[in-house]
Amino acid sequence: MASTKKIAVVIGMMNKTVQSKQCVFGHLFLFFLGVGAGLGASLAKRFAAGGYSVGLIARKMSNLEPVKAEIEQHGQTALCVEADASDAKSLHQAFDVIRTKLGDPEVLVYNAGATRFCGILDLKAEDLQSILNSTVIGGLIASQEVLPSMLKNGKGTILFTGATASMRGSAGCAGLAIPKFGLRALSQSIAREYGPKNIHVAHVIIDGQINKPRQVKEQPDRDINSFLNSDAIAETYWQLHIQPKSTWTQEIDLRPSVEKF
Amino acid sequence: MASTKKIAVVIGMMNKTVQSKQCVFGHLFLFFLGVGAGLGASLAKRFAAGGYSVGLIARKMSNLEPVKAEIEQHGQTALCVEADASDAKSLHQAFDVIRTKLGDPEVLVYNAGATRFCGILDLKAEDLQSILNSTVIGGLIASQEVLPSMLKNGKGTILFTGATASMRGSAGCAGLAIPKFGLRALSQSIAREYGPKNIHVAHVIIDGQINKPRQVKEQPDRDINSFLNSDAIAETYWQLHIQPKSTWTQEIDLRPSVEKF
Amino acid sequence: MASTKKIAVVIGMMNKTVQSKQCVFGHLFLFFLGVGAGLGASLAKRFAAGGYSVGLIARKMSNLEPVKAEIEQHGQTALCVEADASDAKSLHQAFDVIRTKLGDPEVLVYNAGATRFCGILDLKAEDLQSILNSTVIGGLIASQEVLPSMLKNGKGTILFTGATASMRGSAGCAGLAIPKFGLRALSQSIAREYGPKNIHVAHVIIDGQINKPRQVKEQPDRDINSFLNSDAIAETYWQLHIQPKSTWTQEIDLRPSVEKF
């Protein structure tokens, strides 16, 4: 289907709640970024408000439905597709659905990922492989899905979500720093190859904890302004998208005023 | 005078036309950034459009008058003050005038500077001192002028103009890299001291040549989008200014889509 | 076997011949770093000359035998083990052999890796996975093999080989930058976790082409000093190893005097 509508795809619906400063040893949980409420939802709503039909990809449809409902209440279009960013085939199929039902994406926001916080001896090779699949390989595949039509249309925006750990490998954070360093490398490589071809690639370093409802609730005495506001982050992604091609940003950081850095 | 008006100060009215990539040996001219048309003018107009009365400081009143006229045509206030950013006394007096006539600045944009492009053996110590005075010492003094009232008012924004040379000391560019590295250090130190006190400090790395009228004219065959657009840069400064304090940027880069980096 | 001998392990025997500056589109070969002559051989010989029995791991025994012969001619011990750094089981077995026959390694040099130079659309997900396995997952597994005995013995050195692409994602180099950024993150995370436990972790950024015999031969008119000298690189690794724990380096760059950077 040839598209005259403006299409944006957001992958990963959950708040990015983790960062290297919070690394705790012994926390051997595998943490999936980008499935549910939070930054993903704010991003979807911001691009919908900007006139885009949004394709939403996440691991669980149930996480996507409230966002879809909210977007449709405002008269905009949201298409939800269940997929696992760490599974190439699943991701390919999701983009096929989006292209068929909505059209060619003009914007890709890659907000998916996974991590495990633990010391080096507890980081299992197969877990790191799975984390790299969700974060870096998924980012590569998603980019490959959208770049050909962006090239053909002579424009497009790809935005990657980074973290404190994109710049610094802390103790206990190899499971976040390795994929996030890798994603930053991917972002730079695509930017340098496709920038001159009118495709804007930017990397947003989120340095702090986002105001995800559950996390805010769990810390009732904490100043709300010490959390990054997910709507304000989404506004930054939008501003990056609308920059004219004479004046593009490749990297930007975001943090609360009170954050140590 | 206690102020209820919103006041912004822009120092340096000239286009930042230089960058390390353009370093040419033998070019022994002393180059003053921030006096005249270009980025300074765009910044002044953007903050005026945002409802601010703007104080404009530059070395030559004649460079400021066209900007003032344009701002006043739109029904906003511009106050021009002649001062030399490399001269502490001159800078102090300029701020006294602005405080008396307009009130306490809520925003400071430090866009002044000077440079000399030459090899190391041709960089005179006294010229480097003068360059450092315009760029770093001037940035310190201007910050000291505005910080106390910002602290008292519980808010404020200070924005510094960086360059490619803020991150990289190239051959022939010591005269730009030394002051620009220093200005970046100043920016970070103020950000870390005053961020938690609600004062937002950001550093904008401008990586390319700005669309200053004279430079565009001199390169008639060059694609206009290969120059940074000064109004688009000014929009970025404005967006930094209006970020909520939960979600602040400390550093951002800007370059044309076709720029090598 | 409890060891009183000094044991060093070098993984990857081939010259690191690639770097981001050489990225050429259309070169769709899969390139294995660290199997054969070059930096790996120089590293093995330098640590042998320093009194270490060296365990050498590479993909092909035939690549290891000339190095082993040379080391033994000087009356030192070299143990060669065939293994594929991208295969966890193979790597575990290699370390079992080394521990049984030589003892617990005091030094690990991780010099293995793979890459593919191509544009983003030609970088296959499964190739990037394989590259990440050789470079990052292999580096993790090898570190996990040596850290427990290093901890027990209260000392140890782990040295990682980086590249220009460890710091910069260039066009056409995602296949090198992604794993090398990731390896740098791994290096930092281990350094920050294990430095205070007396294990020295350093990352060497090799920014240029190494004087690998075949490459020197193919460019007969090129000044030999425009190649990095593999013995001089190995000397740097050795100097890092012998730094006292009061005065450790985490990162160092190396390049020819004539290299652009």
Add this chain to the structure above:
Amino acid sequence: MASTKKIAVVIGMMNKTVQSKQCVFGHLFLFFLGVGAGLGASLAKRFAAGGYSVGLIARKMSNLEPVKAEIEQHGQTALCVEADASDAKSLHQAFDVIRTKLGDPEVLVYNAGATRFCGILDLKAEDLQSILNSTVIGGLIASQEVLPSMLKNGKGTILFTGATASMRGSAGCAGLAIPKFGLRALSQSIAREYGPKNIHVAHVIIDGQINKPRQVKEQPDRDINSFLNSDAIAETYWQLHIQPKSTWTQEIDLRPSVEKF
């Protein structure tokens, strides 16, 4: 006087005892780096032990005499010259004396500097100017003194002493970060201009407190290995000096194993 002897010049004899991590507000002292015992002395002794006649420049002759005596006890030559690194004329004269009495320097170690630890509002413009004169302008002048003869002789080494604050502007540390960022820019600019002309320029980031006698004495319960060892630092400078030109380092960090970074 044409020189066949090997000459090294070390500027700044005092231990670099300060670093950004120690920044304390209210400490309004002006701190002179590089005059007396500590790193400067270790550097002088290491280059003397390597066969160099050393010219020592510091603000007080009395600080230099013990070093000179120690060097002469080992049968080597040390020439002490009193000069203020922040005073161009004084520095020019010192180099004239060294050239006349010893010959053309093959090595320059720039270890001088000054700082003031205080918040931004307490950092006086004239103090920052003086600090910049000692650190950056002094580094420029000293380089200009040695580069012409290095060029003529086709070789030379210039080594600059950096700090944690060379990479990071912390709160309360603008007075160190501004000059140290600037010195790093100078180092890079000279390296990129003169590297291809066979002059090796390197920047050493010292990240921690050096084992200066007074400081060690004042903290009797502190593990000696938590201080950087000045002799070990000097050994690193020496190793940088003897790198072959195919394999040069531009930047290296040094810190104690237990240092947070």
